[in-house]
Amino acid sequence: MFETAELGRTISKEEYEAARPELRARLLAAQFALRGTRVPVLVIIAGADGAGKGDAVNRLHEWLDPRNLATHVFGPTSDEERERPAGWRFWRTLPARGQIGIFFGSWYTQPIVSRVGGTMKKGRFEIELDRIAFTEEMLVRDGALLLKFWIHLSKSGLKRRFKRLSKSSETRWKVTKLDRERLKTYDDFVAVAERAVQKTDTALAPWIVVEAFDDRWRDLTMGRTLADALERKVKEASAPKPVTSPAVAPLPPLLAEEEARVLDRVDLTSTLSDRAYHRRLARGQERLHQLTWAAAKKRISSVAVFEGWDAAGKGGAIRRMTWAIDARLCRVIPIAAPTDEERAHHYLWRFWRHIPRAGLVTIFDRSWYGRILVERVEGFAREDEWRRAFLEINDFEQQLADAGIVVTKFWLHVSPEEQLRRFEERQHVPHKQHKITEEDWRNRAKWDAYHAAVGEMVARTSTREAPWTLVGANDKNRARIQVIETFCDRLERAL
Amino acid sequence: MFETAELGRTISKEEYEAARPELRARLLAAQFALRGTRVPVLVIIAGADGAGKGDAVNRLHEWLDPRNLATHVFGPTSDEERERPAGWRFWRTLPARGQIGIFFGSWYTQPIVSRVGGTMKKGRFEIELDRIAFTEEMLVRDGALLLKFWIHLSKSGLKRRFKRLSKSSETRWKVTKLDRERLKTYDDFVAVAERAVQKTDTALAPWIVVEAFDDRWRDLTMGRTLADALERKVKEASAPKPVTSPAVAPLPPLLAEEEARVLDRVDLTSTLSDRAYHRRLARGQERLHQLTWAAAKKRISSVAVFEGWDAAGKGGAIRRMTWAIDARLCRVIPIAAPTDEERAHHYLWRFWRHIPRAGLVTIFDRSWYGRILVERVEGFAREDEWRRAFLEINDFEQQLADAGIVVTKFWLHVSPEEQLRRFEERQHVPHKQHKITEEDWRNRAKWDAYHAAVGEMVARTSTREAPWTLVGANDKNRARIQVIETFCDRLERAL
Numbered sequence: 001m002f003e004t005a006e007l008g009r010t011i012s013k014e015e016y017e018a019a020r021p022e023l024r025a026r027l028l029a030a031q032f033a034l035r036g037t038r039v040p041v042l043v044i045i046a047g048a049d050g051a052g053k054g055d056a057v058n059r060l061h062e063w064l065d066p067r068n069l070a071t072h073v074f075g076p077t078s079d080e081e082r083e084r085p086a087g088w089r090f091w092r093t094l095p096a097r098g099q100i101g102i103f104f105g106s107w108y109t110q111p112i113v114s115r116v117g118g119t120m121k122k123g124r125f126e127i128e129l130d131r132i133a134f135t136e137e138m139l140v141r142d143g144a145l146l147l148k149f150w151i152h153l154s155k156s157g158l159k160r161r162f163k164r165l166s167k168s169s170e171t172r173w174k175v176t177k178l179d180r181e182r183l184k185t186y187d188d189f190v191a192v193a194e195r196a197v198q199k200t201d202t203a204l205a206p207w208i209v210v211e212a213f214d215d216r217w218r219d220l221t222m223g224r225t226l227a228d229a230l231e232r233k234v235k236e237a238s239a240p241k242p243v244t245s246p247a248v249a250p251l252p253p254l255l256a257e258e259e260a261r262v263l264d265r266v267d268l269t270s271t272l273s274d275r276a277y278h279r280r281l282a283r284g285q286e287r288l289h290q291l292t293w294a295a296a297k298k299r300i301s302s303v304a305v306f307e308g309w310d311a312a313g314k315g316g317a318i319r320r321m322t323w324a325i326d327a328r329l330c331r332v333i334p335i336a337a338p339t340d341e342e343r344a345h346h347y348l349w350r351f352w353r354h355i356p357r358a359g360l361v362t363i364f365d366r367s368w369y370g371r372i373l374v375e376r377v378e379g380f381a382r383e384d385e386w387r388r389a390f391l392e393i394n395d396f397e398q399q400l401a402d403a404g405i406v407v408t409k410f411w412l413h414v415s416p417e418e419q420l421r422r423f424e425e426r427q428h429v430p431h432k433q434h435k436i437t438e439e440d441w442r443n444r445a446k447w448d449a450y451h452a453a454v455g456e457m458v459a460r461t462s463t464r465e466a467p468w469t470l471v472g473a474n475d476k477n478r479a480r481i482q483v484i485e486t487f488c489d490r491l492e493r494a495l
Numbered sequence: 496m497f498e499t500a501e502l503g504r505t506i507s508k509e510e511y512e513a514a515r516p517e518l519r520a521r522l523l524a525a526q527f528a529l530r531g532t533r534v535p536v537l538v539i540i541a542g543a544d545g546a547g548k549g550d551a552v553n554r555l556h557e558w559l560d561p562r563n564l565a566t567h568v569f570g571p572t573s574d575e576e577r578e579r580p581a582g583w584r585f586w587r588t589l590p591a592r593g594q595i596g597i598f599f600g601s602w603y604t605q606p607i608v609s610r611v612g613g614t615m616k617k618g619r620f621e622i623e624l625d626r627i628a629f630t631e632e633m634l635v636r637d638g639a640l641l642l643k644f645w646i647h648l649s650k651s652g653l654k655r656r657f658k659r660l661s662k663s664s665e666t667r668w669k670v671t672k673l674d675r676e677r678l679k680t681y682d683d684f685v686a687v688a689e690r691a692v693q694k695t696d697t698a699l700a701p702w703i704v705v706e707a708f709d710d711r712w713r714d715l716t717m718g719r720t721l722a723d724a725l726e727r728k729v730k731e732a733s734a735p736k737p738v739t740s741p742a743v744a745p746l747p748p749l750l751a752e753e754e755a756r757v758l759d760r761v762d763l764t765s766t767l768s769d770r771a772y773h774r775r776l777a778r779g780q781e782r783l784h785q786l787t788w789a790a791a792k793k794r795i796s797s798v799a800v801f802e803g804w805d806a807a808g809k810g811g812a813i814r815r816m817t818w819a820i821d822a823r824l825c826r827v828i829p830i831a832a833p834t835d836e837e838r839a840h841h842y843l844w845r846f847w848r849h850i851p852r853a854g855l856v857t858i859f860d861r862s863w864y865g866r867i868l869v870e871r872v873e874g875f876a877r878e879d880e881w882r883r884a885f886l887e888i889n890d891f892e893q894q895l896a897d898a899g900i901v902v903t904k905f906w907l908h909v910s911p912e913e914q915l916r917r918f919e920e921r922q923h924v925p926h927k928q929h930k931i932t933e934e935d936w937r938n939r940a941k942w943d944a945y946h947a948a949v950g951e952m953v954a955r956t957s958t959r960e961a962p963w964t965l966v967g968a969n970d971k972n973r974a975r976i977q978v979i980e981t982f983c984d985r986l987e988r989a990l
Contacts, residue, residue: 025926029926032929054821054822054823057822057823058821058822060822061817061818061822061825062818065810065814066813066814066817066825066827066858067810067827067829067860068829069827070826071822071823073823078573078574078575079573079574079575080573080574080575102822104822104823315560315562318561319560319561322556322561323556323557326549326553327549327552327553327555327556327566327597327599328549328552328566328568328599330556330561331565332561332562332564334562334563339834339835339836340834340835340836341834341835341836363561365562431520431524434527
């Protein structure tokens, strides 16, 4: 991978000085144009310690306008980061659309360092690389410009650089003890790094290996690559969009009609008497109260997702849960229209930001499944977008599960007849009128389309780690008990 | 203070059950109406440990809708919180407009606990209480509904409660060892608490002392108080606003005309040759580079604020600074139109969120001073609002300084003639055209009003901890050198 970056290329001072003014002007113009677009720019700077990554980042800062630019260093994790999935610290710092974020150190650092140090096994390393490649392509498909620079210096080049820096009292501090130690493991590092680069050198997020033998060559190469990419992306983003989606061969249907009818198998007839309900509710809430305190002590978080037909009783079921959980341990996140800061990021960003610290319960009243339900049916997401979402969502939930978070998902199911009855009741009971809107009626008119979308959602995103529970909710008593007992069962198993 | 809450008042189970449904309906209706308003609701729950604060919060959660409600517990600080001013953890969790935030533990906890424990001196305690009272009134003036409940139980009542809870295995866990220990220091606690309550019992944010002798009395009192306050506030917020400000007696002018002319004393004539500039720039940047690394090692942060006339050269001066500071240590925050999440909070919130972790440099390109510059002159803020801002801003900066952050503020001053020259240049040089807008011309037409506002700003907000540096910027060379050297001097002194 790195041989082509060991050619010893250099640029003379004259050539560099001659090229710099034009390059800077190009970068600034492209950066200015970027602000008006919906493109987030992520620049990852990776490579061996001592190869001059810091200098390269500083050069970019010198050339770019500091105002929509931020560099993030990922040093030791804070306690707030450690208590969440490993991906959280990166999501919280991803640049918004129109912004440039430079990642100095990134999702590559920890896997590579752990693998070189021997604390991460080969299998795990491969899994981590897969996830990185997946995340990167996901961001690019969402419109991001992602540039991954691998700053490479051969072992002899590295030694030469350390020697040069150590000579002057002005630069001696740049060579740390750690750098010298890393030199000893250089060969191991290169072997691991090569695997990482190779495995994540994807079509949408290819690596750019930059030779660091000569600082001027390194900086000019990076600057020109960035300018080219920015200009191309800004032009592409500003081009008038075709009114229709690009012509693609029709995609195969995702599920046989038959399989999408999984909802039809939900039992909507069984009921629970008020007496039995109150008995089981009291028992269930008591259990929930104790389990959530026990989870808090063991620092195990849980995430409960509520989706369902309008008027299926999500709110009531959620309240029966929250009543039993200590207010200090529980947060309900209602998902409505995104804020403009949320719209300026990938659609999963707004959910990542609510992932709690250790030991807490987070309840999502509607969720990331909007992508493959309302956005799909209403056409807010293009077909290629919602089709990708199955994999994206499964990966997201897997990351939560990997971090020890207990994920439970409920679809509250009612028959169309029962929904109609509830809609009408809402219209006639004064204090319920605010609960029914025009939109509810519009959604109802698309029952069949939603029905198919839900079936597919369940089939494709019900996993061992994050299973769907289909709740027959024609009878509210039964639904609430099923929700509480299911949540308790899963939490209990995790404890 | 607390005698009226030691009357032993109770409510019978029958009365409670009879009152509850109506109260809940009132609360839910008011909470629903709240969502459409610009009112943030903050409920502070304070009082002795063991008096039933947790139960009270849980009761509120039972009665309210969980969807625009969040309870925040302020336990031990995280490392991300410890590295910032003490106020940061509260600002980051303040409810947005239309939301209800319950603070379980609050800005009162740490001062009271430290004072009872003897680690906080009396003088410091009084200062902390002053700041709390100030912050609370500030939030209320900004439109917040603030309810402060002090849950009170006498010593004998507390003992009685512990005895009762300990009897049943179901509730025994509620009495912790810490609670029992606190009982020993109860008298000290009450003395300190009384002082805190008394000193922060302000006109806009009065305390509501709730007797906790009987759980039902406590909960019903809190619920009714909250319902009353919510209803009143929602009604007030929904009432049509008078077109003109309420008639108040004309406020005295803040500064004599003479004093407001401080800007006229800025030397705009002296210049610096290019040769001298380059020599001093190189020296200054070298110094800046080393000082910022040294500050990073000592974990001392700094905040630099840039304000000035349009085209005064803020951007150029900032870039000369950022070039010298390692990209990993520095962040530039350009202040333009607020996002909608920012608009949903007090105007200082958007600045608090950018306060950095320890050891970093944050440069604000425009700042909180917009409140008393553009918002004042353009009438975006009412007179009472911008008049209050002097005190609010001084307090904010004092909090930064108290946390060891080095605050430096620059006003870049040019003459109207020089500004005109630069505007015209911008219009004629192709790559500078994007830097000049209609708004710049409009602002220029209001030169005198801005001039007076700046004079007043300097007079009222130049403090020892956060002084203004007025930079004569007709000559860019001179301005840039002054900025860098001033910043370095202040940082050096702090190290």
